[in-house]
Amino acid sequence: DAGVIQSPRHEVTEMGQEVTLRCKPISGHNSLFWYRQTMMRGLELLIYFNNNVPIDDSGMPEDRFSAKMPNASFSTLKIQPSEPRDSAVYFCASSFDKRMETQYFGPGTRLLVL
Amino acid sequence: GENVEQHPSTLSVQEGDSAVIKCTYSDSASNYFPWYKQELGKRPQLIIDIRSNVGEKKDQRIAVTLNKTAKHFSLHITETQPEDSAVYFCAASERASGGSYIPTFGRGTSLIVHP
Numbered sequence: 496d497a498g499v500i501q502s503p504r505h506e507v508t509e510m511g512q513e514v515t516l517r518c519k520p521i522s523g524h525n526s527l528f529w530y531r532q533t534m535m536r537g538l539e540l541l542i543y544f545n546n547n548v549p550i551d552d553s554g555m556p557e558d559r560f561s562a563k564m565p566n567a568s569f570s571t572l573k574i575q576p577s578e579p580r581d582s583a584v585y586f587c588a589s590s591f592d593k594r595m596e597t598q599y600f601g602p603g604t605r606l607l608v609l
Numbered sequence: 610g611e612n613v614e615q616h617p618s619t620l621s622v623q624e625g626d627s628a629v630i631k632c633t634y635s636d637s638a639s640n641y642f643p644w645y646k647q648e649l650g651k652r653p654q655l656i657i658d659i660r661s662n663v664g665e666k667k668d669q670r671i672a673v674t675l676n677k678t679a680k681h682f683s684l685h686i687t688e689t690q691p692e693d694s695a696v697y698f699c700a701a702s703e704r705a706s707g708g709s710y711i712p713t714f715g716r717g718t719s720l721i722v723h724p
Contacts, residue, residue: 526709538653538698538714545709586652596641596702596710600652 499601501587507607513575516604519568520589528598529562529572530586538586544570577608611636613701615715623723628686630718632699635680639701641710642675642682647696647717656697657684689722696720 500519508514520527528543542552544564552562559578564570574581584605588598612635622628632642640661645653659666659673659682666673670689675682682701686693696719700712 528709537716540711540713543709543711550705550709551711590709596704597643597655597658598710598712600645600654602652 499587499589499599501585501601501604503604504602505605505607507609508577509609510578511576512608513573514577514581514606514608516572516585516587516606518570518572518587518601520570520587521591521599522568524589524591524599525567526590526598527564527570528588528590529570530588530600532584532586532603533582541572577606579608582606582608611639611701611703611713613699613713613715615699615718617718618716619719619721621721621723622689624689624691626689628689628693628720628722630684630697630699630720632682632684632701632715633680634682634701634713636701636703637677637680638703639713640704641702641712642673643700643702643712644673644684645698645700645714647698649695653698686720689720691722691724694720694722 502517529541532538541554542562547564562572584603586603587601590598615632643658646656647653670687672685696717698717699715702710702712705711
């Protein structure tokens with residue numbers, strides 16, 4: 496298994512632009528999580544899905560952030576418009592809640608908003 | 610909600626020494642406690658975990674202990690090696706109504722092992 500796949504790995508954009516981050520969870524996993532990691536705030540849970548349904552988005556910082564999971568093998572996190580304070584590493588993680596509590600992280604997307 | 614405190618934030622040891630990282634949590638409903646290791650520029654990776662019905666678990670040079678009464682859990686690394694240098698995160702998880710285990714992470718401990 497290739498593990499959790501994220502793209503792009505690096506993104507540099509200008510303030511005001513739309514940013515779309517992509518994630519492919521491990522095949523068979525039914526829970527998907529989006530995290531943001533910064534030095535100041537550590538690892539923050541933004542939103543998670545169970546069986547493609549958004550369960551808790553209370554961690555999404557603002558209306559500029561949105562996430563979708565149209566099917567079991569794909570999810571997006573969109574920031575529109577982006578701001579410099581959105582600069583961070585964004586991780587996607589997946590798990591299979593019927594047998595495993597463990598979350599497996601993707602390699603992350605390093606976002607820099609100028 | 611859950612609150613996880615992790616100490617110390619930085620830990621510097623000599624190769625061969627032991628390292629201990631401690632975490633406390635607030636929600637007694639938490640019943641799964643994973644530890645992740647994150648090397649510079651890499652993803653967090655699970656190194657060991659413990660469930661609430663167990664007090665201690667060991668895997669080669671690493672061990673985790675859990676005191677549910679006091680809501681404390683700790684990571685112990687013996688015979689540290691330079692490749693153990695990384696940031697270590699603890700987490701306390703409980704099963705949400707939707708079935709997923711939702712972790713709350715500590716702020717991390719930067720472990721530096723000097724050769």
